[in-house]
Amino acid sequence: MRRIPSWIWPVAVAVFILTLSRLVENEYYMFAGYVVLQYIVLASAWNILGGYAGYVNFGSAAFFAIGAYGTIVLDKLLEPPLMVAILFGGIVASLVGLVTAYLTLRLRGVFFAIATLALAIVLQTLVMNWEFVGGPLGVYTIRPDSIAGFPSYVNYLFVVMLVLALISVLVARAIERSFVGRGLAAIRDNELAAECCGVPTLRLKVFATMLSGGLMGMAGAPFPYYITYLDPNSAFSIAYSINSIAMPLIGGMTYWIGPVIGAVLLAVIQQVATVTISSELNLMIVGVLLISFITLAPNGIVGLFESYRQQRHRCSST
Amino acid sequence: MVTFNLLLNAVVTGILLGGFYAAVTIGITIAFGMLDIVNIAHPVFIVMGSFIAYIVNRTFGVDPILTVVMASPLFFLLGVAIFRFYYAVFESSGKGSLRGLAFFFGILFVIEVTLLLAFGVDYRLVQTSYIGPNVGFEHVDLPLRMVIPFVGSMALVSGLHIFFSHTFVGRAIMAVAQDEFALSLMAVDTVAIKQLAFGIAIATAAIAGGFLIVIQPVDPSLGREYIGRVFAICVLGGMGSVTGTVIAAFLLGVVETITSTLFGPSWAPAVSFAALLLTLAVRPSGIMGR
Numbered sequence: 001m002r003r004i005p006s007w008i009w010p011v012a013v014a015v016f017i018l019t020l021s022r023l024v025e026n027e028y029y030m031f032a033g034y035v036v037l038q039y040i041v042l043a044s045a046w047n048i049l050g051g052y053a054g055y056v057n058f059g060s061a062a063f064f065a066i067g068a069y070g071t072i073v074l075d076k077l078l079e080p081p082l083m084v085a086i087l088f089g090g091i092v093a094s095l096v097g098l099v100t101a102y103l104t105l106r107l108r109g110v111f112f113a114i115a116t117l118a119l120a121i122v123l124q125t126l127v128m129n130w131e132f133v134g135g136p137l138g139v140y141t142i143r144p145d146s147i148a149g150f151p152s153y154v155n156y157l158f159v160v161m162l163v164l165a166l167i168s169v170l171v172a173r174a175i176e177r178s179f180v181g182r183g184l185a186a187i188r189d190n191e192l193a194a195e196c197c198g199v200p201t202l203r204l205k206v207f208a209t210m211l212s213g214g215l216m217g218m219a220g221a222p223f224p225y226y227i228t229y230l231d232p233n234s235a236f237s238i239a240y241s242i243n244s245i246a247m248p249l250i251g252g253m254t255y256w257i258g259p260v261i262g263a264v265l266l267a268v269i270q271q272v273a274t275v276t277i278s279s280e281l282n283l284m285i286v287g288v289l290l291i292s293f294i295t296l297a298p299n300g301i302v303g304l305f306e307s308y309r310q311q312r313h314r315c316s317s318t
Numbered sequence: 319m320v321t322f323n324l325l326l327n328a329v330v331t332g333i334l335l336g337g338f339y340a341a342v343t344i345g346i347t348i349a350f351g352m353l354d355i356v357n358i359a360h361p362v363f364i365v366m367g368s369f370i371a372y373i374v375n376r377t378f379g380v381d382p383i384l385t386v387v388m389a390s391p392l393f394f395l396l397g398v399a400i401f402r403f404y405y406a407v408f409e410s411s412g413k414g415s416l417r418g419l420a421f422f423f424g425i426l427f428v429i430e431v432t433l434l435l436a437f438g439v440d441y442r443l444v445q446t447s448y449i450g451p452n453v454g455f456e457h458v459d460l461p462l463r464m465v466i467p468f469v470g471s472m473a474l475v476s477g478l479h480i481f482f483s484h485t486f487v488g489r490a491i492m493a494v495a496q497d498e499f500a501l502s503l504m505a506v507d508t509v510a511i512k513q514l515a516f517g518i519a520i521a522t523a524a525i526a527g528g529f530l531i532v533i534q535p536v537d538p539s540l541g542r543e544y545i546g547r548v549f550a551i552c553v554l555g556g557m558g559s560v561t562g563t564v565i566a567a568f569l570l571g572v573v574e575t576i577t578s579t580l581f582g583p584s585w586a587p588a589v590s591f592a593a594l595l596l597t598l599a600v601r602p603s604g605i606m607g608r
Contacts, residue, residue: 104598115595121587122546122592133599198496238542284427288424290427
């Protein structure tokens, strides 16, 4: 009997969620689910560079905001369909990734991390001074009429984000198992040795940054339609930067499933905390969880699970 | 029209601002440049210093700069504690870099949110006699609230410079920066030296925080604006060099004030990023780099 290809599982889960989304009447679940899915995209995208190659990107919010403001610009000029806006956001974000990566990745990884941190602040300055996209006051977007075949526009956005999440998970999975993933892992373990063995380190890093940034931009593109009012503070919110780091770290960075676990867990906790407690406090929860995981369980939930399994294996074999 | 006078004022203000930036960055120069600890939470410690100055000034009316000088030993101890933890968990295991970065990012976040929960998003200021009046020369007006932090910063930085070049411990810190392994062969406890140095770095944050709240009103998230700036200055100055840091700080201060005079103050934050990227692209070793 042929083995069932393992990519079937993410697809099956996505199809299951899609069916569920048709059955659920309450729109709140779509709203909340959208955020969770968005974080799956961001966390998986961050992990391509951060988890596989070990290069920390502190500027996820910048790439996300590029996508969001890309949509605003396009919407003002031509009002294209959402798909075009998503592609546009992805392309622009990956180009920004290309430039940042090319300028800083030849040096030590720390410089890249600092550059991405500064990138978020500078892009925010740029947007603040750009009247066309609303400047500091922000800008309203009008949702298009609901799309044929979907009960509501929010449902449509949810499905779009579901597809994006599926794409990022499949991309991350494909990378992990290809020569690119092995090359990135070699960079993470010992860059000098990798370089000496003929791994094209700079090219792989730049490629990973572009891919990771592009996916983040794509995640940001539908955002203006989701909240209908976009201002620099919400688009560049540091919550995106810290969450996209915390989620893979908490879930586990070595495998594609880690960021997904982390994203679902943290995003759900935050959704619940926002409703029940306060939105500042839920950022605090993320910060504390982040610190405790990197100190106590550096390989995340997946790592905990693996070491448990190994231990049991050892016990049963002796 | 930009007159000569306006430009002159911008340059002088820039120098004053640059002096203050030197005090803000010196802690990063020690931690990142010399000890190789990427303490991106440094600006948030500065903001913490500002808030301590604010509370004491508000309740007892004590001078903010005096307050932070008194508070700096506490920050020193805090720095020592953080270093011990950092060393035990990340550095001694040899897998420091990525997790260490994320660790400091987490610290940054927790402190910022704590301040936010305690004080809200409002801007806070302090009351002293030197906030308000100007000292004037022929064409240049110098606000005292800039002059006092400038003088204080210069005192702090020169004090540290003398400490690093003339005392035994200071030179040991420089030696750790240069070759830790060689120093450990000389039977020096390198961990204790690094712990001391990191404590000093965090203690400077308290003092810089006092200057900060004299210069401008402070809110909990102000530290973020300074992250790009301090690292730009540190890298531009050639990482572990005190002199380089001061030169780079003056340079960035002047360029920033000229930019805000010509294009408006909302563009100033972009300057540091441009400086950082340019340095990394053209001369990654910085001005005073070896």
